[in-house]
Amino acid sequence: MTSIRPRPATITDIARQAGVSTATVSYVLNDAPAGARIPEETRARVRAIADELGYVPHANARSLRTGSRDLVLYVHFDVVHGPLATGFLYEFTRALRDLGYTLMQYGAERHRGVKAARSWAALRPAAVIAGDDRLTPAGVALLLKAGIRVFGMGSDPAAAKGTGLSTLVMDHRAIGLAAGRDLLERGYRDLAVVVPVDPPLRVMGEGRLEGVREAAAEVGASVRVHEMAYSPGSAAGIVAAWGEEGLPEGVFGYDDEFAGLLLGALLDAGVDVPGRVGLMGADDVMLCRMLRPTLSSVRVESESPEEIARRVVESITEGTEVHLSPWSPVPVRRQT
Amino acid sequence: MTSIRPRPATITDIARQAGVSTATVSYVLNDAPAGARIPEETRARVRAIADELGYVPHANARSLRTGSRDLVLYVHFDVVHGPLATGFLYEFTRALRDLGYTLMQYGAERHRGVKAARSWAALRPAAVIAGDDRLTPAGVALLLKAGIRVFGMGSDPAAAKGTGLSTLVMDHRAIGLAAGRDLLERGYRDLAVVVPVDPPLRVMGEGRLEGVREAAAEVGASVRVHEMAYSPGSAAGIVAAWGEEGLPEGVFGYDDEFAGLLLGALLDAGVDVPGRVGLMGADDVMLCRMLRPTLSSVRVESESPEEIARRVVESITEGTEVHLSPWSPVPVRRQT
């Protein structure tokens, strides 16, 4: 238990011990073609020493020398991810890795705009994927100027077109549309939609609302809107309001969790679900299958993460702007 | 829309444009004390050019030169995190940042043991925090040899003591103990405990089971054990088995999600919960408050993330082994 802090071994250490130059060590350890002219005997000796010292190449030093960038930075929303997003992220990480890139997640950034952009740019990633709540035009410009591709999650692809900002978004309007149509098919004409108050979620909620409105317009149904916080109390408040103004026939609860809270509040109020009120969530997480009565949902299926990774990498290598929206909504009816 | 891939500006670029040496630029941009001898006029010129070029220092180059390491690597379990873990991670990230460290999350590592350790070590982090399912003694040894502190999540602190491996664990035995005692206080003497089959979860499940057994032994109650997958079908299977062998009085469902699935299956089978069977989860996530009937739970409260960050940093700077178990269980009874 020596108290001297160990320093990682370097090729210089290996070279010294093996009695060769650092160049030779580098050639051997990288199986470099030029190193074909190093006899097996020397190679073995170098490798043995590297092994003994526990040598691991210094990724930063290497990429500084070669100028290569293989880091993709994923900056978390300031919102706790659902299992859907987390699962996608895992597979996406794997897919990127197979293409030679390393995806790192960076959470809870305190800054936004130029300040945040500077802290990301310091890491010299090949690309940054961040929520649009973290991005400002000036921040995006800074990153692009440094040759870093930027993907906005939640940014409007139409608005981004031509600015250099790429997008990787979920089409919330389409989700709302699918949910709305499903409720309308069940015969409901008096709909209610919940929109989260929490800022990062609100934007998505408004997109989903827009989709429901579009569906309702097709058949001339009405849509009420309620703001809701992610808490049982807020759900109870909305149900209480419905007590005053009359219950809606069909409710789209933004996602499964908000819908789940509404379900609890409805049951507490003695409302028959789905007999009196049909309730629909979105994301189709395991949660839906726990609730009794069950919850209908809109499952969001994503294109293969491999395909998305491929297109992101293409954008990096070509330096081009791409707009990806790899999720498509599939209604899952569990209520009759 | 030039198609030339832009390269980030360097201090050399700035120096050239400002007509000074790179040393001067470095002094100016770092407000170095030795740079006190650079007149405001020159400083302003350098800063203006840096700004115009969108200069951002190259973190890797800097840390290569200074030898400093400020990266803390958090390697995800191969399991989707619950909101509890995610929320903790956010605050922990912030706290570490305030202490000058950057926490990066790295997910879906395909390797384990030495192979994984090598890929982490290449990044020259100050510390690695990883699930014990990713760590082997050889891998830990490699990291320690490179001066990288290693924190095992889930590793047994008693076994780790003296090996150099630090631990950051949840005391699952204590959670089981709290759950068991709560159920026993309600008068139940015939208990059932669910253990997840999924390998990373199984270990935690067994720890929780041990705690329940300890509580049961105190009063001479019986404990049945059931393996369960995270699926409605598996839950239904267990409830069906109870149909054969008789219902238990109290059930500890490992966590809220497994307990939620069990609740659904019990209701489907027409079992009165909590009248006939008392059910308890753990983690006290929002889910508990959606379910009807409600679920009792064991909330796991963590010490302030700031305090944990402080102790992790202390371990890094001192090079010492620490054992942290900053979560304590608090039963939350929602069933009567």
Next chain:
DNA sequence: AGGCGTTGGTTATGCGATTAAGCTAGGTTA
């Protein structure tokens, strides 16, 4: 004997930054 090819390496350079140690021109002091 001189030229050539091959083997088995070495030397030198640079990636972007930091930083200790100089160096020069002008002014001040003895």
Next chain:
DNA sequence: TAACCTAGCTTAATCGCATAACCAACGCCT
């Protein structure tokens, strides 16, 4: 007038690694 400051820089080394270019020694051929 020589010695000494001081301001305002610059030079050069270095971190760990990759890689193009070079070179010494040897054997072989002509």
